[in-house]
Amino acid sequence: MSGPRSAMIAQHTCCQLPRRPLTNGLRLRSAFAGKLVLGQIPKQGNSRGKATRTECAQKEKGVKGKAVESKNFVKGNVAQILGIRGGDKESNIWKIRLQLTKPVTWIPLIWDVAKSLTCMLMSGPLLTGYTQTINDYYDKEIDAINEPNRPIPSGAISEPQVVAQFITLLAGGLGVSYTLDRWAGHEFPTLLCLATFGSFISYIYSAPPLKLKQSGWIGNYALGSSYIALPWWAGQALFGHLTLDVIILTVLYSLAGLGIAIVNDFKSIEGDRKMGLNSLPVAFGPEVAKWITVATIDVTQIAVAAYLAVGRHETTYAAVLTALILPQIFFQYKYFIPNPIENDVKYQARAQPFLVFGLLTTGLAIGQSNAL
Numbered sequence: 001m002s003g004p005r006s007a008m009i010a011q012h013t014c015c016q017l018p019r020r021p022l023t024n025g026l027r028l029r030s031a032f033a034g035k036l037v038l039g040q041i042p043k044q045g046n047s048r049g050k051a052t053r054t055e056c057a058q059k060e061k062g063v064k065g066k067a068v069e070s071k072n073f074v075k076g077n078v079a080q081i082l083g084i085r086g087g088d089k090e091s092n093i094w095k096i097r098l099q100l101t102k103p104v105t106w107i108p109l110i111w112d113v114a115k116s117l118t119c120m121l122m123s124g125p126l127l128t129g130y131t132q133t134i135n136d137y138y139d140k141e142i143d144a145i146n147e148p149n150r151p152i153p154s155g156a157i158s159e160p161q162v163v164a165q166f167i168t169l170l171a172g173g174l175g176v177s178y179t180l181d182r183w184a185g186h187e188f189p190t191l192l193c194l195a196t197f198g199s200f201i202s203y204i205y206s207a208p209p210l211k212l213k214q215s216g217w218i219g220n221y222a223l224g225s226s227y228i229a230l231p232w233w234a235g236q237a238l239f240g241h242l243t244l245d246v247i248i249l250t251v252l253y254s255l256a257g258l259g260i261a262i263v264n265d266f267k268s269i270e271g272d273r274k275m276g277l278n279s280l281p282v283a284f285g286p287e288v289a290k291w292i293t294v295a296t297i298d299v300t301q302i303a304v305a306a307y308l309a310v311g312r313h314e315t316t317y318a319a320v321l322t323a324l325i326l327p328q329i330f331f332q333y334k335y336f337i338p339n340p341i342e343n344d345v346k347y348q349a350r351a352q353p354f355l356v357f358g359l360l361t362t363g364l365a366i367g368q369s370n371a372l
Contacts, residue, residue: 112239119180119238123231126173127195131202131226133166138206146271170199180238190237198230216265216280217258224257225250228359235363246366253304253362256355259296262289263348266340281340290340294332301325301358308365317365324358327351 136143136152137159144153151157177195184191204210205222213219229250236242265272265279266286272279281289302325309318331351335343 115180115183115238116235118176118183119234122173122176122180122191122195123234126169126176127198127202130166130169130173130199131205133162133169134202135206137162137166138208138211142268142271142275142277145274146268173199177234184238186237190242191234194230194234194237198226201226213279214277216262216278216283220261220265220280221254221258223261224259225254226257227260228254228257232359232363240367240370243370249304249307249362249366253300253359256297256300259293259300260348260352260355262293262296263336263340263344265289266344269341286340290337293340294329294336297355298325298329298332301328301355304358304362308362312365312369314365314369317361317368321358321361321365324354324361327354 136150140150140152140159143150148154152159152162174192174195177191178189180191181189201212201222205212205219205226212222229247232250233242233247236246262280265281266289268277268279269281269286271277272282280292283289284292301321305318305321305325308314308321328351331347335350336347340347
């Protein structure tokens with residue numbers, strides 16, 4: 001053992017690491033761990049963190065830059081379309097043509113047109129839509145007999161959906177009417193009152209217990225006046241002053257609307273009779289009711305034409321109105337009188353436009369007369 005082998009063993013023993021350096025290694029690792037606990041990041045980690053923050057800042061800057069570019073593009077594009085300074089250069093010939101007309105200068109001239117369209121929105125899609133929807137809701141049993149393919153009796157739409165629809169239309173119509181009052185500068189909300197009154201008439205026309213449509217005369221007149229008098233009053237209140245003579249004229253003119261409403265009753269004779277509704281075709285029979293219909297339509301308009309000529313001295317408008325009555329009489333004899341049940345839609349599609357143009361003619365005549 002004292003030979004070379006002993007020397008090798010002794011050398012190996014002398015080369016083993018002593019305990020002190022091992023303790024120093026543990027201290028180094030403990031110090032490193034302490035730095036981590038204290039939130040110190042090694043140099044390599046610090047470099048990576050700084051790079052990440054720089055990348056985020058660059059991305060944020062890029063997003064903001066794109067937003068600014070998008071905003072400037074929209075601003076420049078709108079300015080170009082409106083024809084004002086600051087617009088982008090455009091290559092599209094139609095946009096260039098539009099730019100030449102400077103749409104921004106149109107606004108003062110079409111302001112009343114916008115007001116008219118808003119009034120039409122109130123009277124047509126919203127409140128007339130409300131009237132028709134609530135009428136279908138309360139007529140579902142009758143429609144199941146007369147027109148089973150209608151949306152409610154056919155099951156195409158649920159009753160809660162229908163209720164939600166007419167409530168939404170009513171709220172929209174009343175909201176627009178109040179907006180128009182503010183637009184027109186009314187101290188008293190005339191249009192809101194008219195819209196509320198018309199909506200109430202529409203409700204009691206269709207809904208129990210009153211259900212005005214159970215009476216042929218009262219129900220049809222209520223319906224006719226809703227289509228003639230109320231829209232006229234709304235337009236008169238919006239653009240001028242609603243006067244007593246206009247109210248009286250339109251109330252009388254609504255007798256023609258009564259005749260138009262009777263036309264709709266011919267297709268419902270069977271269901272009305274079963275449900276106990278005393279419509280004029282049910283009460284008098286189709287033969288008598290058809291003559292009542294054409295008489296109320298024609299005599300009312302002839303009387304209005306005479307009033308324009310004699311009472312207002314608007315002979316030109318009276319002549320135009322008379323000319324518009326003649327085609328209605330022609331279509332009555334061609335379609336309605338021979339078979340009012342089968343030809344009611346054909347008659348209305350051809351004759352009713354002339355009735356509407358007659359209303360417009362009368363309105364123009366009253367406006368012209370009041371302006372003198």
